[in-house]
Every structure is written in C-alpha cells, then in structure tokens.
Amino acid sequence: MLQVHQISKNFGGLRALREVTFSVTEGEIVGLIGPNGSGKSTAFNVITGFLPATSGTVTFKGETVSDLPAHEVARRGIARTFQLVRPFPHLTTLDNVLAGALFGASAFPSKKAAEPHAYQVLELVGLAPKAQVLARHLTIMERKWLEVARALAGQPQLLLLDEFMAGLNPSEIPEALALIRQLNATGITIIVVEHIIKVITHVCQRVIVLNAGQKLAEGTAIEVIENPLVIEAYLGSHYAKH
Numbered sequence: 001m002l003q004v005h006q007i008s009k010n011f012g013g014l015r016a017l018r019e020v021t022f023s024v025t026e027g028e029i030v031g032l033i034g035p036n037g038s039g040k041s042t043a044f045n046v047i048t049g050f051l052p053a054t055s056g057t058v059t060f061k062g063e064t065v066s067d068l069p070a071h072e073v074a075r076r077g078i079a080r081t082f083q084l085v086r087p088f089p090h091l092t093t094l095d096n097v098l099a100g101a102l103f104g105a106s107a108f109p110s111k112k113a114a115e116p117h118a119y120q121v122l123e124l125v126g127l128a129p130k131a132q133v134l135a136r137h138l139t140i141m142e143r144k145w146l147e148v149a150r151a152l153a154g155q156p157q158l159l160l161l162d163e164f165m166a167g168l169n170p171s172e173i174p175e176a177l178a179l180i181r182q183l184n185a186t187g188i189t190i191i192v193v194e195h196i197i198k199v200i201t202h203v204c205q206r207v208i209v210l211n212a213g214q215k216l217a218e219g220t221a222i223e224v225i226e227n228p229l230v231i232e233a234y235l236g237s238h239y240a241k242h
Ligand SMILES: Nc1ncnc2c1ncn2[C@@H]1O[C@H](COP(=O)(O)OP(=O)(O)O)[C@@H](O)[C@H]1O
Pocket: 011, 014, 016, 034, 035, 036, 037, 038, 039, 040, 041, 042, 043
C-alpha cells in the first residue's frame, strides 16, 4: 500500500532522514520507533506532503505521492495526527472535526453532508458530549482525542499517529490501544510512532527502528526489542534487563 523508497531529508546541513526505505501492507499496524530526533516525525511530514523530500520517492496505492502537496496526499487517503496538538481554539469540537472531514479523502460536498460522519467519529473517541464545546475549553487529553478524530474525519485508508499516547495516564492506555485495534479492524492501515514499548508490543505486527535518520532495524516487535543494536541505540541496558 505504501512504499517509502530511499527517502532523504536534509535541513541545511542536518541529515534528518538518510535513504530510508520501508513499505507498509494494507491492513497492517506498523510501529515506527527510535530515539528523539531520529527522524520519525520528519518521515510522517514527508509521507504526508507537509515537507518535500530532498530525494527518494513515496508511493501510495501505486501512485507517486512525494511530489504532491499535503492536501492532495490527504485526498488520496493518508491522514496523520501531529505530535504537537493544535486544534482551532475558537471553533467547537464538532467544527474542528468537520474541518478535518473537508480536508480528507472522503470529499464530502459540504459541511452539512459531513456532519453525520463527524458525529460518528466523535462518538468513537468519546468526545460526542463535547461536540458543541469550544476546543480551547477542552482538556489536554480531550485535545489529543480531538486530533485523532480530526484525522479520522476524512475517512483515511492510512492513518499516521505521532505519539498521540504521550502524556496519557496509564489507565488511559488500554483504551487508546483498543481504539487503534478497533480502527484497524474497520480496515484502516496504521503507522504508530510511540515511545511506550507496551504499545508497540501489544498492537504492532511489524516495527521499524530509526536511529539518526537511518533505518536501524525492522522486524516483529519481539525481534526488534531483542535486537542488540536497538537495545544499545534506543532501549538502553536498563530495559534489556527487564
Ligand atoms: N522543520 C525542521 N527544520 C529544521 N530541523 C528540523 C525540522 N524538523 C525536524 N528537524 C530536525 O530533524 C531531526 C529529526 O527530527 P524529528 O523528525 O522531529 O525526530 P523525532 O520525531 O524522531 O523525534 C532533529 O534533529 C530535528 O531537530
């Protein structure tokens, strides 16, 4: 479904991604992990057309999308959440989701036409009771769920989640994992960037590890967390002992 082929991204002299190649098959949940600054969010930015790659190509459902602007990539069915959540503060929860619906793959002809789906998505993330509340009055956690709802509103086929569980309290994690599984069960292919190893081991069928902009390892969650290179670069010896 998605092929990332030899993608490099330079910021001036900084090589944030170096010839990174991986692919994602329809129906998978793939984990993307690595230390801070290893290029995970940059990979999402390039895949979704928010940033142009310096070199390399991204192909989605057989079409090269790496030369398309973000709204065209979204139109083709790729949605993402941002690590730093920024809903429109003066719009209601519902209107934030509707903005996502109009940006996405579903091409609803109007705001009105998108409303039933927007409500469905709010229901799914537990925000339906807050539909008419201004986004600036939501708690941090509710804003994170809103970010997921906004991404889902466009009915994506591929969803990229950038650390949306960071900051959730431990009791909220199972709910978030259940949502990921539920979305996947409805046919959405998912790439998750997460630092919480439990998330990776519990929901990801395959894991890709980035380190300093390069792909360090790829395999099942177990293969990856037992890989000495990954332990050294990312997990640390503390994790290895437990
Ligand atoms: N827009 C940008 N301009 C300049 N440097 C950036 C930009 N985005 C990311 N970087 C740099 O690229 C590297 C990779 O960042 P990022 O992809 O955010 O890492 P991660 O998400 O894995 O923590 C970091 O060194 C970061 O400072």
